[in-house]
């Protein structure tokens with residue numbers, strides 16, 4: 350059904366998930382990707398770790414790099430306090446178009462702003478475009494070799510404040526070794542590794558939570 354994997358995921362959501370129910374959208378995607386075809390969502394196991402951090406931080410302004418089908422955007426948005434905003438960035442217009450529909454089906458579109466394009470272009474203009482001072486929480490889930498340069502760019506653009514938290518997916522698989530070395534070695538970050546598994550598999554992966562100390 351549908352020519353691309355994201356289209357098949359959207360079809361599954363429309364046929365199986367309850368409209369307006371973010372939880373059922375998340376569960377439907379997890380079921381499909383665990384039992385029908387694997388897809389690179391953060392998934393249920395790592396998603397639970399992400400949920401606990403979002404609930405602890407209660408971010409007013411949150412950034413997600415790497416939307417894909419919108420699975421984590423829906424997961425995050427369903428936990429955000431009122432008048433909080435998730436800005437999620439996707440490079441691939443086909444994925445972005447699918448994600449918009451998944452986000453709408455889940456009924457969280459009023460908490461999510463989806464922007465399209467490469468992070469390197471967007472990060473320097475986000476303050477002005479969105480009237481932001483800084484992000485309380487950033488979820489890195491885009492090109493793994495962009496985690497480090499984009500983190501440095503966010504520092505330079507003043508998008509991080511003392512206490513801003515970075516949460517990075519896939520620090521083991523596919524891996525982001527230069528990023529890990531940076532946040533774990535820098536006196537400007539307090540970093541913690543949450544051991545888990547690659548979504549829907551038994552392969553080791555994990556999430557790195559790093560607090561920016563300013």
Ligand SMILES: O=C(NCCCCc1cc2cnccc2s1)c1cc(-c2ccc(F)cc2)cc(O)c1O
Pocket residue numbers: 389390391414415416417438439440441466467468469490491492493518519522523547548
């Ligand atoms: O590549 C991954 N995610 C990034 C997609 C990059 C698209 C974007 C670039 C870009 C640039 N600027 C702005 C926005 C964006 S969005 C990824 C891959 C695996 C994986 C794949 C095969 C495998 F065998 C084992 C793991 C697992 C994961 O959880 C992933 O997240």
Ligand SMILES: [Mg+2]
Pocket residue numbers: 389390391490518519
């Ligand atoms: Mg990922």
